[in-house]
Amino acid sequence: MWKQTIEKTGQRLVNFFEAIYEISQLFLSTLKSLTSIWFYRRQVIDQFYVFLVKTLPIAAVIAVFIGLGSMIQGTYQSSTLVPRTLTMNVIFKSIIFEVTPIVLSLVLAGKLGASLAAEIGSMKISEQLEALETLALDPTGFLVMPRVLAGVFMLPIITIFANFIAIFSVFFVSSVISDWISQPEFFDSLQTNLRIFEFYYGNFIKPAVFGLLISLVGSYFGLKTRGGALGVGKASTNAVVVSAILIVFFDYYLARVLL
Amino acid sequence: MIEVRNLSKSFNGRPVLQDVDLDIEDNKTLVILGPSGQGKTVLIKILAKLIEPDFGTVSYDGVDIIRLSKRQFKEIQKKMAFVFQANALFDFLDVQDNLSLFLNMHTMLSAQEIEEKVMESIRFVGLDSTVLSKFPEELSGGMGKRVAIARAMILRPEIIFYDEPTAGLDEGNVGKVVELISLLKTEVCATTVIVTHDVDLMFKVSDWVVLLKEGRVVFSGKKEQVTEAMLRDLYATGENNGVQK
Numbered sequence: 001m002w003k004q005t006i007e008k009t010g011q012r013l014v015n016f017f018e019a020i021y022e023i024s025q026l027f028l029s030t031l032k033s034l035t036s037i038w039f040y041r042r043q044v045i046d047q048f049y050v051f052l053v054k055t056l057p058i059a060a061v062i063a064v065f066i067g068l069g070s071m072i073q074g075t076y077q078s079s080t081l082v083p084r085t086l087t088m089n090v091i092f093k094s095i096i097f098e099v100t101p102i103v104l105s106l107v108l109a110g111k112l113g114a115s116l117a118a119e120i121g122s123m124k125i126s127e128q129l130e131a132l133e134t135l136a137l138d139p140t141g142f143l144v145m146p147r148v149l150a151g152v153f154m155l156p157i158i159t160i161f162a163n164f165i166a167i168f169s170v171f172f173v174s175s176v177i178s179d180w181i182s183q184p185e186f187f188d189s190l191q192t193n194l195r196i197f198e199f200y201y202g203n204f205i206k207p208a209v210f211g212l213l214i215s216l217v218g219s220y221f222g223l224k225t226r227g228g229a230l231g232v233g234k235a236s237t238n239a240v241v242v243s244a245i246l247i248v249f250f251d252y253y254l255a256r257v258l259l
Numbered sequence: 260m261i262e263v264r265n266l267s268k269s270f271n272g273r274p275v276l277q278d279v280d281l282d283i284e285d286n287k288t289l290v291i292l293g294p295s296g297q298g299k300t301v302l303i304k305i306l307a308k309l310i311e312p313d314f315g316t317v318s319y320d321g322v323d324i325i326r327l328s329k330r331q332f333k334e335i336q337k338k339m340a341f342v343f344q345a346n347a348l349f350d351f352l353d354v355q356d357n358l359s360l361f362l363n364m365h366t367m368l369s370a371q372e373i374e375e376k377v378m379e380s381i382r383f384v385g386l387d388s389t390v391l392s393k394f395p396e397e398l399s400g401g402m403g404k405r406v407a408i409a410r411a412m413i414l415r416p417e418i419i420f421y422d423e424p425t426a427g428l429d430e431g432n433v434g435k436v437v438e439l440i441s442l443l444k445t446e447v448c449a450t451t452v453i454v455t456h457d458v459d460l461m462f463k464v465s466d467w468v469v470l471l472k473e474g475r476v477v478f479s480g481k482k483e484q485v486t487e488a489m490l491r492d493l494y495a496t497g498e499n500n501g502v503q504k
Contacts, residue, residue, distance in 0.1 A: 130347065135360060
């Protein structure tokens with residue numbers, strides 16, 4: 001019984017690290033295929049469009065509630081001894097640097113990562129990837145590289161959009177429909193103690209890394225799909241689980257290295 | 260001329276192809292016949308460099324494609340076309356884009372020229388322009404196969420591979436596909452390689468026949484030399500999936 005459990009756990013760990021190694025290999029071949037970016041420009045533009053259109057509505061909804069939730073938590077936790085501008089500053093920073101990038105990325109790992117894996121996976125099992133090769137098209141260049149670029153460049157844009165909506169919803173609740181903080185104090189609190197690097201870190205660096213992880217992991221599990229519909233389902237699930245684990249790991253790692 | 264020597268391939272320790280030798284002459288139609296599960300699809304995919312063999316060589320006019328990288332192989336690949344068993348039409352593109360993808364990506368033709376070529380190939384396979392705006396899931400089995408053949412012919416290949424071109428089609432569509440294969444051979448692409456379990460198809464289109472059993476070539480010769488006893492023996496142990504004997 002114990003032996004079996006240990007063996008199973010060991011096998012899972014081996015599989016996990018094997019997947020990480022193969023994802024790194026896919027990353028390298030994606031970098032190589034960047035030399036053909038002009039050749040695959042239509043696919044790149046298509047994916048940029050798809051990433052934006054698919055994610056903006058859901059990002060907007062999530063951002064509203066990130067703002068409202070953070071606002072309620074922040075004001076509930078702060079004591080009357082802490083100035084309200086300071087509380088608002090903490091809420092603002094926690095939204096921009098942590099809550100929006102990570103919540104949005106985890107949700108998009110579920111939405112985009114799963115759909116990427118399913119899309120490429122169903123192409124794999126129906127021989128469409130081989131059909132691409134017979135047309136002298138490289139599946140990495142045609143499918144993976146455009147999606148990875150879209151992840152890296154579009155996720156920061158979506159995050160900036162979501163941060164804007166989250167902050168606006170905080171402003172609306174705290175200064176417009178209530179007078180918890182005055183409007184001049186609210187805008188003061190946004191600018192207090194804000195370093196430009198922090199702005200880039202929360203809006204560009206983290207989302208770009210998370211976007212890379214979501215698209216790379218989704219593509220990887222799509223390319224590894226075996227079997228029929230069951231295989232596609234498994235690929236989608238694995239894509240979501242592994243990218244979520246990598247997102248939280250890199251959230252910690254980036255903070256440790258860059259802050 | 261394609262020369263295959265000592266080709267072997269196994270999956271998870273199970274041999275699928277063993278020491279296969281083949282010669283495919285220019286301007287001829289080779290039919291590789293055998294029941295399901297005998298390694299036919301693996302063989303034709305190795306010929307198109309979609310699967311790497313464990314051992315052996317596949318030479319196109321003296322160039323061993325197994326040793327070539329994917330990048331080096333690209334120029335030879337552009338001279339080939341492949342019609343897949345399940346058509347493998349790109350389901351995110353409509354028929355028009357499925358047909359024009361290669362031309363858009365690899366040629367400098369104008370949009371009008373591409374459209375003319377698309378129309379030419381769609382008419383060649385007996386379909387009309389109404390099909391161009393449809394997506395693969397909207398096509399019937401026979402239409403899908405004909406679009407797949409149109410996609411192959413638009414490449415103007417020198418060699419065309421068919422993987423079970425008549426599988427899953429009704430009698431009427433089988434007749435049309437057989438007609439198209441013959442027409443394509445005379446008008447577009449002379450060298451044709453077909454893997455099939457369909458004995459009728461073999462008799463109708465082949466110039467040369469290879470019988471494949473348990474991953475080995477058990478006969479290679481003209482269709483006139485294929486006897487009933489050979490076919491009985493070929494299908495005796497294999498899975499007989501609707502074989503028309």
